[in-house]
Amino acid sequence: AQKVTQAQTEISVVEKEDVTLDCVYETRDTTYYLFWYKQPPSGELVFLIRRNSFDEQNEISGRYSWNFQKSTSSFNFTITASQVVDSAVYFCALSGANTGNQFYFGTGTSLTVIP
């Protein structure tokens, strides 16, 4: 089965703290792709990153970093030195090469950064 679990429903942090958003996935595909999207209060989903299952290198982009571990089927997202503008709902998603190109989204983690 294809499934994405984001166990953290809501997280609140104080500005400048680091925060990690968890994502655990299940898939029967050997080739698959993982995504993170941000949904700010305005509502429009914004693409953040895509990783494929063959590349387990961690990715860093500014204050954002992603830790992909196949051994634990996790693709966690860390925001360093959080800012108020980071407040949003963050979705992790999975797409498999053999699952008709459907995207499977987690239920999202609502992050609130308190000034």
Place this chain on the structure above:
Amino acid sequence: GAGVSQSPSNKVTEKGKDVELRCDPISGHTALYWYRQSLGQGLEFLIYFQGNSAPDKSGLPSDRFSAERTGGSVSTLTIQRTQQEDSAVYLCASSLVVRATDTQYFGPGTRLTVL
């Protein structure tokens, strides 16, 4: 266009009425997807189009839901005899082709409220 556009942005209707939601994808994108996001829920995949063809309609919640795409561009999602449980934000996304590696770019959504 510059991004995916959807109309209307908000729709309030009475139970039992039919509604049509429109999606205009990014120019040149052959793949188009419809999702539903209910309050406090993740994204629920409804249907995707490759060109004008929708090979998999199994995600549509009931036979009251239908979608079409003509000319490989604009798509319309129609909900007949709306029910209160249809109230949600309906999101449209497009990508270059239907492929797991392709990033989906989302529109702002249509918020549907069924009274």
